[in-house]
Amino acid sequence: MHGSGDLGTSGFSDALVILGAAGIVIPAFARLRISPIIGFILVGALVGPAALGAMGNDYPWLNFITISNPESIEPFAELGVILLLFSIGLELSFRRLWTMRRLVFGVGAAELFGAAAIIGVALHLIGQGWQGAIGLGLALALSSTSLVIPLVGTRSAVGRSALGMLLFEDVAIVPIVFLLGAMAPHSAEAGLGALAQTLALGGLAAAGLLIGGRFVLPRLFAQAARTKSPELFLAACLLVVIVSSLITSAVGFSPVFGALIAGIVIAETEYRGEVEVMTAPIRGLGLGIFLITVGMTLNIRLIIGSWQEILLAVVGVLVVKAVVTATLLRLEGARPAVAAETGVLMASPSETTLIVLSAAAAAQLIRPETAAFWQIVTAIGLTITPLLAKLGRMAGRRVDREAPQRVSSALKEGGTGKVVVLGFGRVGQMVADMLTAHGKDYVAIDSDIDAVSAAASDGYAAIFGDVSHPELIERLQSGTPNAFILTMDNPVLVATLTHRLRDAFPDLPIIARARDTTHAARLYKAGATDAVPETVEASLQLAEAALVDLGVAMGPVIASIHQKRDELRGQIKLEADMEEAPRQLGRRRLRDAS
DSSP: OOOGGGHHHHHHHHHHHHHHHHHHHHHHHHHTTOOHHHHHHHHHHHHSTTTGGGGTTTSGGGGGSSOSOHHHHHHHHHHHHHHHHHHHHHTOOHHHHHHTHHIIIIIHHHHHHHHHHHHHHHHHHTTOOHHHHHHHHHHHHOOOHHHHHHHHOSSSHHHHHHHHHHHHHHHHHHHHHHHHHHTSTTOSSHHHHHHHHHHHHHHHHHHHHHHHHHHHHHHHHHHHHHTTOHHHHHHHHHHHHHHHHHHHHHTTSOHHHHHHHHHHHHHTSTTHHHHHHHHHHHHHHHHHHHHHHHHHTOOHHHHHHTHHHHHHHHHHHHHHHHHHHHHHHHHHTOOHHHHHHHHHHTTSOOHHHHHHHHHHHHTTSSOHHHHHHHHHHHHHHHHTHHHHHHHHHHHHHHHOOHHHHHHHHHHHTTOSOOEEEEOOSHHHHHHHHHHHHTTOOEEEEESOHHHHHHHHHTTOOEEEOOTTOHHHHHHHHHHOOSEEEEOOSOHHHHHHHHHHHHHHOTTSOEEEEESSHHHHHHHHHHTOSEEEEHHHHHHHHHHHHHHHHTTOOHHHHHHHHHHHHHHHHHHHHHHHHHHHHHHHHHHHHHHHHO
């Protein structure tokens, strides 16, 4: 640890460690296709006071690559979580919140208190006092908003289900902390009165922010936009977030609650998109700092010494929460795949679990060593959240056995020879409109049940299906389609799916959406008949509009655009063939030699 005289050097070295972690962890883990969440937590565990940081006195040079003052970076970590909740609010609206009321206050409340009751009873049966068991049950039943939502978003069925439950947990955190304070041996009655007062003040503060924000924020952002200064606009964004957080914090609620309300209010204005773009870099860096602080709570020596108890505790918490969440969602009417995936995703504890554990320890409901044990369990749970997301998707695919059959039936209805549109967002719907206009039958497949339901209600031939599931491709083979159009905005998935479809359908046209010319070349190598780069098409459309506006006749313009498009496609295909030729020659020589 640095001494007080090295305070400036300490802060500078801490900043270098954090920025270095962000610059190294994100690209390295992205290349390995691993979530950077794990990387940040591992960096925190490595450079924190329980690992290399403890060796700073013996090896002074380690002070420059370790976090010497963990408390000094906590405000930045809290700012990252606040900005994350603010961005979640930007994706919501009052109408959407109203439609989610059953999910928030029904399933959300049942999930939190149901999981807490089961965990608490289990801990009480193995010797924990009932007051401590209640505190631990409520703490461990919480799930991580800051990790779950970035992994699944808020637009999918899984994301919406998770968001509804997480919103209730974010609101419930303050009453939980007050409840634990009221259960303390030295305060039997004062805590309940303070809780009622805080809830009343919190309600007034929320109402004030919602009502006042609708009048103040549009004017504030309009003034900032007129200056045409990105810096001033960013300053206005941060001012709104910080003031809202301070207001809810002043009345006893969590600052993230104020940030969430601010985001919801701004979501109703025309400045939502610009605000989201401006705050994204700071939000990402702040979240990385928060994850580093989580990693610092991992005591490697304690984990090694008690690995069996810790493993049992982690597995027990994950199983209880996954089963409770999935069961409640099924009772509420969610599809089996959505319930299974959401249950596994929501199984790990939360960063707010650490807050509740501290409150329980401060109220003397649990011993300090007990709190330290469950802090390690929480940190491990947060670390494996990205892995749980993948396991959840796998569980959802295994549970939902009906999707492949629906695909096969849809392809056979009304005869064979339909075009299969994979991905049904805005691009997919436009493709479907053009196919219909020219009398071509199609069936659209998408893994977002909300998008499928909305499209089906609008009259589109859309069905649910996970295109990455191998069994679905087998059902496509039994349905005899006559072409595939891939419209997903996911370069890796499009390339993988193109390769699988070409293996399964050697002779059918495969037309794929590409992000740029480099991605298009990859798709041609994977077997695409045609790859359409977004950047090229946008450039051609701009050129076409400019030439027509300049007075050039429409006929020659269209002819030249088609000629340029064919020329560019030929160049991309040629580059792909030239890269693939040496590989094919090497494979042929290897076969001949064997």
